[in-house]
Amino acid sequence: MSVKLLHFLTVSVYLNYIGGEVFFYQPEQIHIAYGDDIYEIVITWSTFNDTQNSVVEYGIGGLILREEGTSKTFVDGGVAKHTQYIHRVTLRNLTPDSEYVYHCGSDLGWSNLFNFKTAPNRSDWQPHLAIYGDMGNENAQSLVRLQEETQRGLYDAILHVGDFAYDLDTNNAEIGDAFMRQIESIAAYLPYMTCPGNHEEAYNFSNYRERFSMPRGSQSYMYSINIGPLHIISISTEVYYFLNYGIKPLVFQYQWLEDDLIKANLPENREKQPWIIVMGHRPMYCSNNDDDDCTNHETQTRVGMPFFKFFGLEDLLYNYGVDLEIWAHEHSYERLWPIYNYTVYNGSYEAPYVNPKAPVQFTTGSAGCREGRDEFSYKPPWSAFRSNDYGYTRLKAYNSTHLHLEQVSDDKAGEVVDSFWLVKDRHGPYPMSKMNWAKVDKIRLKYMGL
Template sequence: MRCQSWLCLFCLVLPWMLCQGTSRSHPQQVHLSYPGEPTAMTVTWTTFAPAGSIVEFGPEPGRAFIASVRGEASLFVDGGCERRRLYIHRVTLRGLVPGQRYVYRCGSLRGWSRPYSFRALPNGTNWSPRLAVFGDMGNINPQSLPRLQRDTQQHMYDVMLHVGDFAYDMDQYNARVGDAFMRQIEPVAASVPYMTCPGNHEEKYNFSNYRARFSMPGDTEGLWYSWDIGPAHIISFSTEVYFYLKYGPHLIQKQYQWLEKDLQEATRPDRRRRRPWIITMGHRPMYCSNNDLDDCTKHESIVRQGLPEHQYGLEDLFYKYGVDLELWAHEHSYERLWPVYNYQVYNGSTAAPYTHPRAPVHIITGSAGCKERLDSFVLNPREWSAVRIEDYGYTRLHIVNSSHIWLEQVSDDQDGKVVDGIWIIKELHGPEAWH
């Protein structure tokens, strides 16, 4: 197959996305992630030639780099016909003071990044994490990105959750679109941990661009993992194992067994007392009321019910272990569901549906902005659908304490107006809460 002529297509249509005129060993695409270890942070970046992997950093106030840590680089060869070679550098900073702000730069004597700063996550459970949550953001029409960047500059978030679908697509034009996207998000992702899960747009070459570019906790290359933050346990998983069986149907079983083991550990009485909130993030929803033919519009959704004969279905698994909140994307819109299980609504009460809900709460937030634009809804809302909004935007998640979560939806179309907001209030967590 003849290689894509990216020079005529890419340079003429998207000239602003090309690499800057810097050395091939100069760091770019800088981003942070939380490695799951208290008092640690991982810095990841890319070069196009071999170079050292060094992070220099120091506490703020002040701009002095008083410490230096070395890491390692791995060669990533894109699956496109050019077989482009990228060097992905990873350095983990350890021994950070919880809550302390740090200034850092990354690179080597062959070139350094500009200085960035971040706040080390507070340790323990007695604090109130603030997260931005969204999915489906490309580098064409990333409408919410400038507002997310402004929020980040105002230190509004401790973590970003990107719930699948990046760049549209990272593999395109021999991974140059992935490079452009990672440069676009750098002002945000180099300042707060940017935590991810894979979506369908990452599928090419067995999710290789996703697995190479992001540094998530655990040893599954970010396809599924979990981590703790404040009074919450967050589980990221891949809905895509159910749809791309060519990469191995065994992945469905492997992930499901991992999920159940992780949930068993998270719901041990001593663990659940310390971190009562269990929150999941996966790309394709179990339910949605969009006007399309996606999996979530089907009564027997694959994500919800699993393979034939209900093998490896996730709804029963999450219900069994008392998952409190399920975050989704894929649909290019925002939808908040009533507490729901098996198509039945289990509100806490008529007056306060999210106070002591008797089933998990689902939020679909896939309207950050991409070239595929927004998705519409069916005319008649489903009985389990509480709020549906077709604006570009993103979600803010504030885990206030062990019993209260505040969720709000920001509309970028309406200049940052908060267009939806709910309190989830639960004194009791776990499957016993459903009864």
């Protein structure tokens, strides 16, 4: 029995019968994301037939406002040409520190009521994020705990660092549909911010690009968003590995990333968002026995294209003073000492994460999927803590100087198995940074409108 038919038989849907044919107009797979800023929310959902219009009714305490959006026909690249309609509506200029209720759909069928809370417009706001990668439709072990904590109001947003469903295109994209229904109990209530992983590659990442709505448009692999004191940059590490789609995406992303880092480092911007955080799927360093990355000394994300060593990320992120780097892909959790070019640059022996002299990195790819866990091999001197328990990471930004991170083990019933404070009295380029000052000056003038 297909996933689509099973869903029809087990979930109440709105149906029309015309000439004996069944039409599926009911909204499903509802999820939200930030738009251009945190007071703009994009609501995305699917139907299996064209509803002619896409509407969200919403308000603070009641459905008093109405916003219309667009829909797009998405045909999966598989043999069955699985077709659905992806609807997007953007809610702009939302009131800070307010709880909105909403439902989405059309006159042919409406979703259940959902709610989300906007951030306060205060400099002392302390955003709390849940972070993980590599969650599948099968064996999504961390999902129940994340659902519970979402409903308790523990988080302000989710960062899903690549690899969804295993895979979104499986069974002619029906596994993708099932996975999007699974995460609705999180993603319909919290901005669900994503980046692509290697498991999204099929048909040129089309299932990822069409299903998720990120800043800079649904077709973009890269974006940045300011969340309180955090400037979060999302990139695709896959442009280094799937060169069959051409080198242009890699070059364009590198140029865009450098421009974004320069803007983030302008004094007026870094004062408001002192913490620069980059997330991408494949790590630069790892020490488990995954032979496609961890056994390679020079990962492509770190040093750049094979043979030529162009467009490597490590130098770029170091030169522009990135504070924290978040990766996944490895089905384990690993926290590193502050590191650059395989050299540890701890703040001090007693307090390694207080004013570190290089970016701090961790990998969190153990949310749970059908491929199971990755086992660890030898422990290198740059690896600080490792766990292959299923679980996820929490990050809380307390202020401009203190971040707190902790790793939750679902195997151990929610026990925190690792935690640390990242403390920085000042933010900016590291001691050996080599910034492109000509480009910095050019972007500064452009930013100032000169």
